[in-house]
Amino acid sequence: xxxxxxxxxxxxxxxxxxxxxxxxxxxxxxxxxxxxxxxxxxxxxxxxxxxxxxxxxxxxxxxxxxxxxxxxxxxxxxxxxxxxxxxxxxxxxxxxxxxxxxxxxxxxxxxxxxxxxxxxxxxxxxxxxxxxxxxxxxxxxxxxxxxxxxxxxxxx
Amino acid sequence: xxxxxxxxxxxxxxxxxxxxxxxxxxxxxxxxxxxxxxxxxxxxxxxxxxxxxxxxxxxxxxxxxxxxxxxxxxxxxxxxxxxxxxxxxxxxxxxxxxxxxxxxxxxxxxxxxxxxxxxxxxxxxxxxxxxxxxxxxxxxxxxxxxxxxxxxxxxxxxxxxxxxxxxxxxxxxxxxxxxxxxxxxxxxxxxxxxxxxxxxxxxxxxxxxxxxxxxxxxxxxxxxxxxxxxxxxxxxxxxxxxxxxxxxxxxxxxxxxxxxxxxxxxxxxxxxxxxxxxxxxxxxxxxxx
Numbered sequence: 001x002x003x004x005x006x007x008x009x010x011x012x013x014x015x016x017x018x019x020x021x022x023x024x025x026x027x028x029x030x031x032x033x034x035x036x037x038x039x040x041x042x043x044x045x046x047x048x049x050x051x052x053x054x055x056x057x058x059x060x061x062x063x064x065x066x067x068x069x070x071x072x073x074x075x076x077x078x079x080x081x082x083x084x085x086x087x088x089x090x091x092x093x094x095x096x097x098x099x100x101x102x103x104x105x106x107x108x109x110x111x112x113x114x115x116x117x118x119x120x121x122x123x124x125x126x127x128x129x130x131x132x133x134x135x136x137x138x139x140x141x142x143x144x145x146x147x148x149x150x151x152x153x154x155x156x
Numbered sequence: 157x158x159x160x161x162x163x164x165x166x167x168x169x170x171x172x173x174x175x176x177x178x179x180x181x182x183x184x185x186x187x188x189x190x191x192x193x194x195x196x197x198x199x200x201x202x203x204x205x206x207x208x209x210x211x212x213x214x215x216x217x218x219x220x221x222x223x224x225x226x227x228x229x230x231x232x233x234x235x236x237x238x239x240x241x242x243x244x245x246x247x248x249x250x251x252x253x254x255x256x257x258x259x260x261x262x263x264x265x266x267x268x269x270x271x272x273x274x275x276x277x278x279x280x281x282x283x284x285x286x287x288x289x290x291x292x293x294x295x296x297x298x299x300x301x302x303x304x305x306x307x308x309x310x311x312x313x314x315x316x317x318x319x320x321x322x323x324x325x326x327x328x329x330x331x332x333x334x335x336x337x338x339x340x341x342x343x344x345x346x347x348x349x350x351x352x353x354x355x356x357x358x359x360x361x362x363x364x365x366x367x368x369x370x371x372x373x374x375x376x377x378x379x380x381x382x383x384x385x386x387x388x389x390x391x392x393x394x395x396x397x398x399x400x401x402x403x404x405x406x407x408x409x410x411x412x413x414x415x416x417x418x419x420x421x422x423x424x425x426x427x428x429x430x431x432x433x434x435x436x437x438x439x440x441x442x443x444x445x
Binding site for chain 1: 174176209224227228231232234236238251258282316322325326
């Protein structure tokens with residue numbers, strides 16, 4: 001319990017230990033702690049950023065989807081309109097074609113009627129000549145009377 | 157030397173192994189008389205006392221330096237291999253201590269000083285280790301020392317007032333150093349002379365200076381003394397009770413256990429108090445009142 005030079009020895013030892021701690025122990029440990037703190041903070045910040053990015057990306061994706069849907073709708077509408085136009089055109093064409101065919105058929109029919117009439121007229125002329133000859137009892141000279149016969153035929 | 161009486165036993169356990177010089181003509185413990193002044197190890201409390209100031213407590217110094225190296229070695233080992241990635245078990249433990257000290261320092265000290273935090277860590281860990289020696293059963297190491305022919309062996313350095321006072325005086329000198337460094341001698345003087353009583357009237361102010369000086373000087377001097385003696389007193393009393401318990405035969409076992417359990421708290425608490433007061437004193441030197 002005496003106070004003696006131990007007090008000096010201990011002071012020297014104390015100073016040395018504090019110096020050593022200050023120089024070689026404290027800085028690396030506290031440096032590592034701060035570095036880890038920074039790492040964690042960075043990690044949390046990165047996570048925050050990522051979640052914000054995710055939200056943005058989701059919003060963007062929704063927007064793109066909506067646009068695509070709109071576009072598709074527009075395209076379908078356009079196609080529908082175009083189809084209607086094509087159908088109408090086809091109808092018109094068909095109608096025109098039909099009418100054209102009807103007109104052609106009518107012309108042909110008329111032509112054939114005319115031909116038949118001509119043939120009939122010729123035949124009636126010859127029948128008339130033959131009938132007249134029989135009635136007259138003699139052979140009318142066809143050559144002499146052809147002008148008469150043709151006149152008759154033209155009157156039919 | 158190896159006393160068989162109760163008071164002899166206690167005195168033996170409370171005596172430091174002292175190395176010092178005995179004067180010529182001194183009568184030793186065994187009755188022999190020294191012809192010349194000689195350096196030797198004291199074999200009785202009276203011899204240790206007669207060695208005067210220039211003697212050294214070999215056991216206190218040995219254990220305190222040894223424990224200081226244990227502390228520094230442990231921390232240096234971790235500091236060398238430290239990683240800012242995932243820490244291992246030992247690194248984790250060391251880190252939590254360092255972080256605890258760092259938080260304590262940051263709570264009460266707001267300036268910038270590279271010394272205070274390592275100082276606080278050294279004080280906390282070193283005192284903790286020194287106090288921890290108190291939990292080793294009181295007869296083990298002194299018993300071994302006696303077998304080896306060493307008369308005394310006190311293994312708890314913090315039960316030696318030299319050790320605790322050396323630390324508290326070092327802290328006190330550091331405090332004065334920073335006080336002068338930060339505020340100058342004028343600042344030191346005004347801190348001591350113009351508080352706690354102050355007045356706006358210049359005459360009253362000057363009249364109050366001696367009163368303030370006396371009050372503040374007393375409280376200033378009381379700081380290192382109370383700091384060192386608090387630790388010494390607590391550890392000494394704890395050690396004494398361990399020794400008393402050790403004398404009562406087999407009943408000591410449960411008592412020892414209970415007291416050791418309580419003492420774990422005291423050990424940590426005293427180390428913590430010493431550290432906290434150190435931080436407080438040093439921040440007082442830095443900050444304005």
